[in-house]
Amino acid sequence: MPRSTSGWYGLRMRLDTARTLDDGLTERRFTLDVDGATVPGILWTPAGASESAPAPLILLGHPGGLDAMSPRLAGRARRSARDGFATAALELPGSGERARLEEVDAARADLRAALAAGEPVPDDVVDRLVLPLVDRSVPEHRGALDALGALPEVGGPAGYSGGIVAIGVRLALVEPRIAALGLFAGSFLPGTTVDEARRLTVPVHVLLQWDDEGNDRQASLDLFDAIGSPEKTLQANLGGHRGVPAFAGEDAARFFARHLGGRPG
């Protein structure tokens, strides 16, 4: 199948026309139908991925707003492509042009009120903010694995990389195709997520920005402690949320190359 295929692929996904970026990276927008929801997404595939040499897929977690995030996501895609990985990102439920989620918007308003008042964020606000996204987004990510994994140039084990932590943990727990989980600590953690982390078995690499202004460091350390996987690594670096040093990205890349069988750059 030619790389520029567009149109409906099977019953679930419409692939837009391919756009070739620098380094031979191919970017394609797609739309996925899952459980009645229409989910926009972007797929990046590395130069050389083909039916005879399919690229393992890493799902890129992000805090939502696919269009706004797309330049940073494309940067992560470019880095992963150097190791031979395909990557994809989905629009989160309630973000971008998707239908708003009233309960999540209400929880976000409560969150902002608590932060503005300098008060601790109540557990139920975190639950109402994050768990609906997890419940809706995890099946959508599984649908993306079905649809993108059916492309001839995508194959092999898959990974999840980034935030939202709660989505990555749930996805790795329920989806056997996820063979490696990279978490970017820094999002609000429901107690449910910490409980689910205890049951994880796949290798986990946690990246923590030590002085992340939006991050509860102790909560991240507690999450790492809870993770039940026999291989888990925490890498903490000095700096704020956007200050992840280049070498930390390289170390995370090697983690995925070790476990997903990419070709390390």
Next chain:
Amino acid sequence: MPRSTSGWYGLRMRLDTARTLDDGLTERRFTLDVDGATVPGILWTPAGASESAPAPLILLGHPGGLDAMSPRLAGRARRSARDGFATAALELPGSGERARLEEVDAARADLRAALAAGEPVPDDVVDRLVLPLVDRSVPEHRGALDALGALPEVGGPAGYSGGIVAIGVRLALVEPRIAALGLFAGSFLPGTTVDEARRLTVPVHVLLQWDDEGNDRQASLDLFDAIGSPEKTLQANLGGHRGVPAFAGEDAARFFARHLGGRPG
């Protein structure tokens, strides 16, 4: 100067005959005279180190007993040699065939009594156990940099890697030739060391075994938090004191290669 040089080198060091290990690694015992003390040590140099291509030196920290530790140290030396580094280890004050240090032996007895009784180790016991080693060993490590750095096949910036953490912190603080500090968390930390860590400026890589049976995890996290250097990384992995995974050794090796200019393997 041939690699097999032995005899007194300058006024401070006697180099024994070289022994070639596998991979072309050269091992040489030496004896250093520093401030009236006679300090045994081992130097490892990689194949290809020469006057025209001198190898940067990493001092290998270890908990003492050079002969007992030498197989594990040779393993670390072999790994570092792959990146083009020379390595050296010194017998600690009071260890091996060196004169016992009565105050340290007394503190060790107090430590064991506290541990046997299941009581917390008093701060003054930690101070009496560790600080005399720091005060004596740091000048000896500086002497080793003088003497080994004068060898034609050794040159460039230097590093310190391993425990005892308190020795590494003090050495990096007072010795400008130390350009990168790798710490293996897990030794008792005097309050003095945490205070000194605040004044560090060199890049620091801290390796922490999350379930180290002999390690106070919170003390290690507090130490990492205190480190004042603009570049600092904590890497925590699942497992006990001797269970450092191979990839963690590789990441630490890349840290030194980045900062000391070795040739990454």
